[in-house]
Amino acid sequence: MSAQRIADVFTRAYLGVFFLYLFLPLIVMGVATFNSSRFPTVTPWQETTLKWFSALAADNQMWNALWTSFAVGVGVIVVAVPIGVAAALFLSDLQTRAKPFIYGVMVSPLLTPGVIIGISTLIFWRPYGITGGYLLMVLAQSSFIAAYVMLMVMARMQRFDRTLEEAALDLGATHLQAFRRVTLPFLRPSMLAACLIAFLQSFENYNTTIFVRGIDTTLTVYIASKVRTGVTPAVNALGLILISVTILAAIVYEIRRRRELAATAAAAARARADEKAEIAAAVPAAA
Amino acid sequence: MSVLLQRYGWALTSIIVGLTVLWVVVLVVLPQITMIDYSLRPNLPLPERDGPNDVLTLANYTTLAGNEIHRTIFVKTIWASALVTFLTFLVCYPIAYHLAQVATGPRAALLVLLLIIPFWINEILRTFAWWIILAYSGPLNQALMALGFIDEPIRYLSGNSGVIIGMVYAYILFMVFPLYNAMESLDRNQIEAARDLGAPVWRIHWRIVAPHAKPGIATGCIMTFMLAAGSYAVPALLGSPGSRWFTEIIYNWFFEGGNWNQGAAYAFILLILCIVFIFAMMRIFRVGLGDIAK
Numbered sequence: 001m002s003a004q005r006i007a008d009v010f011t012r013a014y015l016g017v018f019f020l021y022l023f024l025p026l027i028v029m030g031v032a033t034f035n036s037s038r039f040p041t042v043t044p045w046q047e048t049t050l051k052w053f054s055a056l057a058a059d060n061q062m063w064n065a066l067w068t069s070f071a072v073g074v075g076v077i078v079v080a081v082p083i084g085v086a087a088a089l090f091l092s093d094l095q096t097r098a099k100p101f102i103y104g105v106m107v108s109p110l111l112t113p114g115v116i117i118g119i120s121t122l123i124f125w126r127p128y129g130i131t132g133g134y135l136l137m138v139l140a141q142s143s144f145i146a147a148y149v150m151l152m153v154m155a156r157m158q159r160f161d162r163t164l165e166e167a168a169l170d171l172g173a174t175h176l177q178a179f180r181r182v183t184l185p186f187l188r189p190s191m192l193a194a195c196l197i198a199f200l201q202s203f204e205n206y207n208t209t210i211f212v213r214g215i216d217t218t219l220t221v222y223i224a225s226k227v228r229t230g231v232t233p234a235v236n237a238l239g240l241i242l243i244s245v246t247i248l249a250a251i252v253y254e255i256r257r258r259r260e261l262a263a264t265a266a267a268a269a270r271a272r273a274d275e276k277a278e279i280a281a282a283v284p285a286a287a
Numbered sequence: 288m289s290v291l292l293q294r295y296g297w298a299l300t301s302i303i304v305g306l307t308v309l310w311v312v313v314l315v316v317l318p319q320i321t322m323i324d325y326s327l328r329p330n331l332p333l334p335e336r337d338g339p340n341d342v343l344t345l346a347n348y349t350t351l352a353g354n355e356i357h358r359t360i361f362v363k364t365i366w367a368s369a370l371v372t373f374l375t376f377l378v379c380y381p382i383a384y385h386l387a388q389v390a391t392g393p394r395a396a397l398l399v400l401l402l403i404i405p406f407w408i409n410e411i412l413r414t415f416a417w418w419i420i421l422a423y424s425g426p427l428n429q430a431l432m433a434l435g436f437i438d439e440p441i442r443y444l445s446g447n448s449g450v451i452i453g454m455v456y457a458y459i460l461f462m463v464f465p466l467y468n469a470m471e472s473l474d475r476n477q478i479e480a481a482r483d484l485g486a487p488v489w490r491i492h493w494r495i496v497a498p499h500a501k502p503g504i505a506t507g508c509i510m511t512f513m514l515a516a517g518s519y520a521v522p523a524l525l526g527s528p529g530s531r532w533f534t535e536i537i538y539n540w541f542f543e544g545g546n547w548n549q550g551a552a553y554a555f556i557l558l559i560l561c562i563v564f565i566f567a568m569m570r571i572f573r574v575g576l577g578d579i580a581k
Contacts, residue, residue, distance in 0.1 A: 007488060011389065014381050015398075022405050025416035025456065028426060032419055040419055043429040086306035093290045102311075109315055111509065113517020113561060115534050119554045120318035123325050123547060143314035165294060175296025204409045206520040207534075211541065220411045220520075227415055227524050239412045246407045254400055258393075 026243055033236040040233040055234040062238065065222035068134075069203050072218060075138035076145055076202040077195050083142065084149020084194060085187065091150070092157045107151070109144035117144055118211030132214025140212045141202050148201065149194040156190035326552035347552030357536055357553075364533040365560065367447055368515035371454040375462045375511050376504070378455060383466035383503075384496060388475060406460045414524045417453045418444070421525065449525035450532065454515050461514060462507040469503025470496060505572040513561045533557060 032040045036047040056062065087106060094102065109117060121140035122132060130136060160183070168178040206220040213221060226235055291300045327343045335341065351357055382402070386395055405413065420427050421443040428440035443449040473496065481491045497504070522532035537557065540550030569575065 003488075011381070011385060015385065018378070018382055019401060021456075022402070022459070025413065025420055026405060026408065028420055029412070029416035041422060041425055042419070043424060043426050083306050083310045086303045087310060089295070089303050090291070090307040093294065095290060105311060105316065111513060111561070111565065113513055113534075113557060115517050115519055115537060116322070116554050116558050117318075119537070119541070119551065120322040121314075122541075123551060124318035124321045139314060143310070143318075146310055146314075162294075175294075175299055179295060179299055200407065204411070206411055207518060210519055210538070220409060223409070223411045223415065224520065224523055227418060231415075235415065239408075239415065242412065243408055247404060250400060250404050250407070254397075257396075 029236055030240040030243060033233050033240045035233065038232060040231055040236050052233040052237045055232065056237040059234055061217070062219075062222060062234070065217045065219045068216055069219040072134065072137045072141065072209075073199040073202040075134070076141050077198050079138055080142040080146040080198050081149050081191065081194055083146040084198075085153050085191060087146065087150040088153035088157055092154060107147050110147050112144070114144070114205070114207030115211060118208040121208075122212050132212045133216055136212040136214070137209055137216065137218070140208050141205055144208070145198045145201050148197055152194045152197065153187055153190050156187055160186055322551050323555055325548050326555045328548055330546045330548040347549050348556070350549060351553065351556060360531050360536060361533050361556070363447070364516055367451055368454075368512050371451055371458070371515040372508050372511045374451070374455045375458055376508065379459055379462040379466055379507070383463050383470055383500075384492075386463075387467050387470035388473065388478065388496075402460065402463060410457055410520055411524070413457060414453050414521050417449070417456060418524055421449050421452065444525060445527040445529060447526075447530050450522050450530060453521045453525040454518065457518075457521055458511045458514050461510040465503040465506035465510065466500055467503070469500040469506075473499045501572045502574045505568045505574050509565050509568050512564050516560060516564075517557065 028042055029040075032042050033052050034048050034050070035042060035045055036049040036051065037044070091099075091103060091106065096102075118140050121136055121143065125131075125136060125139070164182050164186075165178050168182045169175070173181070204220060205218075206224060209218055209221060217225075223235055223238075226232075291303065295303065326347050327345070328341055329344055329346060331338075331340055351361060386398055386402075390398055419425055422428075423440050423442060423444070427443075428437070431437045432440065441448075443452065477495055478491055481495055486494070517534060518532070519534045519538060522530070522535060526532060526535075533553070534557070537550050537553045540546050540553060544550070
């Protein structure tokens, strides 16, 4: 029993250290925003200030970079989500011995280093006169983000009751109607989640983007170049804002998830009660 | 195909197949093939392309063997990525086990959320945070000196240590989740039984938990190694000219050396390295491709 106790204490300590390790860097980065030192640091602490927020607000290059990142993210949603959904539908219905191979090819972009995706895209489009820039960033990022979308939609597709589609068709719906009224609504939650993931993946991408950006600058490219050429805590201010938005989003997400969980639990309880009532009703009839 | 047609009709089927083929062929496969083709050709001025001098050659590959600096950096990238993978595994294993087998209900959900939050934040920003911490007069050196562990500050950022520390932090999630997924399906009774029969903790892990989690270990290691070997962001921020990464050499071929063919060859070598690692992991852990790409 005492060995168990020691293990418990050890686990607790490890968890504490681990989560400290996870969050301390973010805290240090956030706190450094309020230090007036021109160089982002917490040691030595010079003066507490808010001036880096106004420095950030006045940084036009940063705003341009943010806008580029946003535009690329939207472009990636437009390209990668339809492709990912189509690939998920395609793969779900594929009945051939080559299926594992085709699946392997489709998920291969997720196992390929991002720099290689950027390089191959850059080389491929050069003969067609398309050089680094907005279009190539969207295409290169979409080529692997579509695989994420596909996996997310496929996971949902596996729980889809295909007889619903068949019922719609039997009752005279056209293929298009059945798809729009039955299949798509079922897939919608996974598609919305996929849009969010696609945007986040695009927004944070650096390794692929750096090769296909041409002269465009996304936010990640901007931050990296700042760190190398002389960074001020204005970047920390930006980081702090992004962290705050993220944590807020996480809290909202957690609250919503708990509500949904409670709702499904209640629905399941109701269903079980109904089932019991049905069985109870059926038993005397059988007897 | 006939199933698709039956289900979605002509119009939708052609859109589905069209988009899928467009993706796989134009965005994934053809660019890779073009890159390989590029790597096998000499770097010629435009008028000479497709001319008599445009022949297939392995010259771009032998460059690596002949250039000692590049070779050293390539080998460094391999062992450093392997070290990153191993350290990340050590850090993540206890957490994954705790989440999968010990924590329950809302507490487990909360821990998972806490684990994900840092990873919703840019890799660049997370790396930048480490840049602040590891700076010469930064908080880590100050703290270690105040505690009396070291007498003078350490230059983390001018060697490989900064890059390795930053990478372990950056790829935690890619190791934790495959491990967690694999461990979650383990029946808790097996652990209980082993414990009741008197097995010490390390043996429970060695004989029961780890073998069960093999596909997860393989997947986590593959993801982490691939991300580490292919990272440009972390070495660019936490490395120095004296501790370059192989991806930085590749980048220089493209945008400073202006020799795309040479760069393509180096990129393909990097890809082969990752593929070799995948197969090595599958061999070591005796798992199939299907177990990994889940």
